[in-house]
Amino acid sequence: MTGQQYDLGASFARLGRAMIEAETPVLRAHGLEMWDYAVLGALEHGPAPTQSELAATVGRDKTRLIPILDRLEARALLARTPDPADRRNRVVALTAAGRAAVASCRTGIRAVEADLLAGFTPAERRTFVAVLERLVESVGSRA
Numbered sequence: 272m273t274g275q276q277y278d279l280g281a282s283f284a285r286l287g288r289a290m291i292e293a294e295t296p297v298l299r300a301h302g303l304e305m306w307d308y309a310v311l312g313a314l315e316h317g318p319a320p321t322q323s324e325l326a327a328t329v330g331r332d333k334t335r336l337i338p339i340l341d342r343l344e345a346r347a348l349l350a351r352t353p354d355p356a357d358r359r360n361r362v363v364a365l366t367a368a369g370r371a372a373v374a375s376c377r378t379g380i381r382a383v384e385a386d387l388l389a390g391f392t393p394a395e396r397r398t399f400v401a402v403l404e405r406l407v408e409s410v411g412s413r414a
Contacts, residue, residue, distance in 0.1 A: 291386065297379035301372055302346070306331060306339050309372045310364060311348060318364035320354065325363050348372055 291305060298308055309329045313348045319325035322340065326333035340363065343349045348369035354360035365373070 284311050290383075290387075293383045297376060297383060300379070301376050301389055303372065303376065304339075306375070308376055309346075310336070310339055310343060311369050312362060312377075313371070314365045314374055316348060316360050320362060321360045322351070322363060343369070 295305070300396070301413075303311075306329070309331075310325065313319070313325060313328045319328065322336060323333050326336045329336070331339070340349065340351065344351060345367075347366055349363055349365055351361040352401060354362050354373050391399065
């Protein structure tokens, strides 16, 4: 900052819009939308025990999550299976195709991020990412 006052929320909103705009072509090239990518990424480390838990993880209302899951399942990027412990629930898991889609998108998104941060030194990039991750953890612990 150059001594100007700033509004952190407005700065994050502006950065968020810019990132979404820059990442959208990467996702479109894979036939995905931002929420699709969020869902697939959330499943990358293991299945979600219920659709409700997945909705909470990605921050999407569960009723709005259903069409996303339907779309991704139709493309064989994820599978929903009855929970053996409670057949009313559906366990949601990535398929091999879903895992490949996430990996491919992530490669493209990392290139977008590298371009965005190209004007910063490696030390500045590491610091920025470290502080951002700490902020995300801090916000998450307050929820």
